[in-house]
Amino acid sequence: MxxxxxxxxxxxxxxxxxxxxxxxxxxxxxxxxxxxxxxxxxxxxxxxxxxxxxxxxxxxxxxxxxxxxxxxxxxGRKVPRVWAGLVAFAVLLYGWLLGVISLIEGLYSAADQIRPDATVEVVRNWLFVQARVVAGPEGVDSIGFSLSGWGLLGWLAVLVIVPLICASVWRAWLPRPTADQAQRA
Structure with a gap:
């Protein structure tokens, strides 16, 4: 009860x-x-x-x-080590997305200025991403990016492994607790 x-x-x-x-x-x-x-x-x-x-x-x-x-x-623990990995994950993810957006923006600007006589597809690869822009006489028809196959596995591995490494480095970097602190824990 x-x-x-x-x-x-x-x-x-x-x-x-x-x-x-x-x-x-x-x-x-x-x-x-x-x-x-x-x-x-x-x-x-x-x-x-x-x-x-x-x-x-x-x-x-x-x-x-x-x-x-x-x-x-x-x-005797200053900062949780898991946060170091999460911060690394966020920095990696946002940095990667910024790079993909910049790549697509550059392809879009280039295709918009060229104005070819026929429809042209421009494809560029960057860090596991295949970005493409399709442009024709009237301007840009479509833009996009894809992530597939080994590139997708590589991208996922980087986004998992790097934060784990950062969390481990953070843990190794922190001072070891004294015998008194370890006994209290």
Whole structure:
């Protein structure tokens, strides 16, 4: 039997959302320690709900990023290593998309200025992408790019392997916890 009364759906959602964000920010900390933190916070928030002060207790925990930062600092971990990989993924993806857009823009401008007598298709390859522009006497008919076959596999491999390498390098770069910090973790 549950010793705490049921919480409202709104309060349950607020608690679970807060704990979910905390879990994301505590990536890299041992799972056992994260489970302890979650359990303690659940008990604390359930007791506050029993007293009718759930909202105040949740606000009293403070911003989730500050709480996560405090827990990480207390356990000798400065920044979760997973974020290094996600940042690398985002930079790679946006850089690649910017390159593809620039390539298509260049092909479009060139085809628009040439104005050939017959329909012409111009194709260029760049980092696993095949960009093409079809131009005719009236101007550009179509533009596009494709990603298929080995190029698609290469692109996916780069977008997975590079972030994993960045996350591993970040982990190796962080200072090792002292014996005291390892014991607390």
């Amino acid at each position: 549950n010793e705490f009364p049921r919480m409202s759906v709104r309060d349950t959602f607020a608690r679970d959302w807060y704990l979910f964000r905390l879990d994301l920010l505590l990536a890299g900390m041992p799972n056992k320690k994260v489970a302890e933190i979650r359990k303690d916070l659940r008990i604390e928030l359930a007791q506050a709900a029993q007293d009718g002060e759930f909202r105040q207790a949740l606000a009293g925990l403070g911003p989730v990023n500050v709480l996560a930062s405090n827990y990480l600092e207390a356990h």
